[in-house]
Amino acid sequence: MRKYLFFSIKLSIFAHRNHIVRIIIHEINKNAMAEKCIMRILLTFIVALGIVSCGNNTSRSTDMTDANDSIYTIEYINHICYLHPERALELLDTMEQRKLLGQNDINGLRAVIYQNGLDQSNVALKYAKRIYDSPDMLKDTVVAIKTYNIISLLSHQTGHYAEAMKYANEGSAYALSAGDNLKAATILLTAGYSIASLGHNAEAINYIDRAINVLKSLNNDKDYDTQRHILVGQMQKANIYMSTGQTDKAMALFDDIQKAYDNISKCDLVPEGHLEKYKGDINYMLITCYTEKNMMNEAARCYEEIMKLPKTHSIGKMVAPYLIATKQFDKALSLISESKHYMALTRDTVTDYYIENILLQEENIYKGMGRYKDALRVADNIKSITDSIMKREREHEAQEMATIYDMADKELQIANQETKLRNGRILVTVALALLLVAVVVIFIVVRYNRIIKMKNRAAVATIDELMATREKLQKKEEQIPNSLTDYRPAEKSKQETKSNEETKGQQTKTEKGQTSETDYRTSETENRKPETEKQQTMTIDKLRREVEERKLFLDPLFDRNKAKETFPELNIRTLSAEFSQQYGISFPRYITSLRIDYALMLLCTDKDISVETIAAKSGFATRQTFYRSFTERFGISPSEYRRMKEAKM
Structure with missing residues (x-):
């Protein structure tokens, strides 16, 4: 049971x-x-x-939406850079912060604004060099060629002739490799002008000839840009010869110059006024050469051609040398006066151009007329303007330096702002990640x-x-009518009777000599074995009853050895196995189970004693052993069980 x-x-x-x-x-x-x-x-x-x-x-998407507004476009920046350069720079700063344009585009536009709008070539050159130093420049052929062209021109204008030659050589080679011969020729012309400024005339002419040959190889007789560059190149060669006193070589070029001019006149889409300008420049060069060679008839013919052109500020300076040479001082003074008045109304007069082409001519006229007092007055005016030019150049250089410093400071501020924004985004992201x-x-x-x-x-x-x-x-x-105690003695009497009968039978067989000694011992062992097992079963059952009724398990030291003291007939070596075979649980686990059941009863009935006390009263040696055994059996600790039990009640 x-x-x-x-x-x-x-x-x-x-x-x-x-x-x-x-x-x-x-x-x-x-x-x-x-x-x-x-x-x-x-x-x-x-x-x-x-x-x-x-x-x-x-x-950034919002910014791109704003970028659809016409003020945040390259076209709009180019449109206002001449008249409103400061506004253009402000818009560029905003576009840079919002990353609406690439950095090369930003630097290119700034170079244009500082060159054309603010006349600060050094600052413009600085931005052009940034494009040149960018690793992305050569990825776009158009951008690369434009950059080489601009940076060579700016280097030439700022007096960095050696750098201009370097950029021109690189740019022309790159343009030729890219198949853009027109740009290659343009860059070579710039290199020639720079070399001429350094005084290397032979090398300069070599560069100009290379450019002209490239342009002629295009066979674009009707293309204005091609023919214009050929004409300008030929005229620049003539100017180089004229500046070095090689008038004959200069005059030998005029047939090619006239041919280039004729080609331009046949081109489509020639800008208004350009033909007249080129015709005036050609006749000015011719009249200068003819005057030096004392070829007055040819010079007079050129003079008549110039006078047929629309009157501009340059008419006086074109014909003044001829009129002075022919002693037509009054006419020369009249034309120079008209040019002075025209320039005073339309252009800046504090320039080297005004001094060289107007005032010096006026001084020579007064000297030719014997009016030395007026000539001295003009000389003083020249000196005053020269001082003003030098002062303005110094101020301009200072302004450019200040602009460069401001530019560096502004870039540093932008970099700091970007760093702060980036760090802020990182911190916010990390904070949100930690929060998540x-x-x-x-x-x-x-x-x-x-x-x-x-x-x-x-x-x-x-x-x-x-x-x-x-x-x-x-x-x-408890309701079973016959207990195991009553059942076991009756069973024992039957077994003893049966055993006596079997013993008598064995003795009879021995007397008759029908069974050997070995068979007798085997039979005796087989008959005694069931009796021993049943006795052991009764002893184990009795032990279990004693343990439960007398609550022997409450003794922390109770184990198999203690059980042996109570029941000497127990075999402690086989006790656990036989107990497990009979009841499905080992003897130590059975004792632990009884202790847990007792502790469970105390937990439910006695709420005033602690769990440690219950463990001791239930026969557990330590509190840890009680907790471990209880949790292994029920999956919950004793204290948690008591708490939830009380909460449930």
Whole structure:
């Protein structure tokens, strides 16, 4: 019956393990809404993190929307750079901060603004060099060729002739390799002008000839840009010869110059006034050469051609040498006076051009007329303007230096702002990531605690049901009419009678000599073995009853050796195995189970004593052993069981 009791308890434990699972599932379903709320909170944090991390892209999209406004375009910047350069620079700063344009485009536009709008060639050159130093320049052929062209021109204008030659050589080679012969020729012309400024006339002419040959190889007789560059190149060669006193070589070029001019006159889309300008420049060069060669008839013909042109500020300077040579001082003075008046109204007069082409001619006229006092006055005016030019150049250089310093300071500020923004974005992202991790950890902890609570509730319910089942089984055992104690002696008498009969039979067989000594011993062993096993079974059953009735398990030192003292006939070496065979549980685990059951009863009935005291009263040697045994059996600690039991009540 006891074996049935323990077997039934084991079945109940397995059944209630499944019951625990059902209770957990029920609790999870009951709290589904709470979990959905937590998931919504987590989703909200994830969305917030995504919004913040994409905040820069969102703001950039807004900026791109603003960029559709016409003020944030390259076309608009180019349109206002001449008249409103400061406004153009402000717009460029905004576009750079918003990253609406690439850095090379920004630097190129700044170079144009400082060159054409503010007349600060050094600052423009600095921005052009940034494009040149950029690793992305050569990735775009158009940008690269434009950069070489601009940087060679700016270097020439700022007096950096050696650098201009370097950039021109690189640019022409790159343009030729890219198949853009027109740009290659343009850059070669710039190199020739720079070399001429250095005084290397032969080398300069060589560069100009190379450029002209490239242009002629294009066979674009109707293309204005091609023919214009050919004409300008030929005229520049003539100027070089004229500046070095090689008038004959200069005059030998005029047939080619006239041919280039005729080609331009046949081109389509020639800008208005350009033909007249080129015709005036050609006749000015011719009249200068003819005057030097004392070829006055040819000079007079050129003079008549010039006078047919629309009157401009340059008419006086073109014909003044001829009129002075022919002693037509009054006419020369009249034309120079008209040019002075025209320039005073339309152009800046504090320039080298005004001195060389107007004032020096006026001084020569006064000297030719014998009006030395007026000539001295003009000379003083020249000196005053020269001083003003030098002063303005110094101020201009200082302004350019200040602009460069301001530019460096502004760039540093922009870099610092970008660093702060980047660090701020990193901090916000890290903070949100940590917050998200914290929320996830909290969610996991809360969920884990909820699961533990559900398991504990299921464990308490299981323990209560197991206790109730145990009580029912004990009551059924007590209702059995014949106890094992009454049953065992009767069984023993039958066994003794049967054993005596078998013994007599064995003696009869011995007397008759029909059984050998070996067969007799084997038979005797086989007959005594069942008797020994049954006696051991009765002893174990009696031991179990004694342990439960006298509560021997409450002694922390009670074990197999103590049981041997109470029942000397026990075989302690086979006790655990035989006990397990009879009741389905080993003897040590049986004792531990009784102690746990007793402790469970104390936990439910006596609320005033501590768990440590209950462990000691239940026969556990230490508190740790009690906690470990209780938790292994029920999946919940004793203190948690008591707490939940009290909360349930």
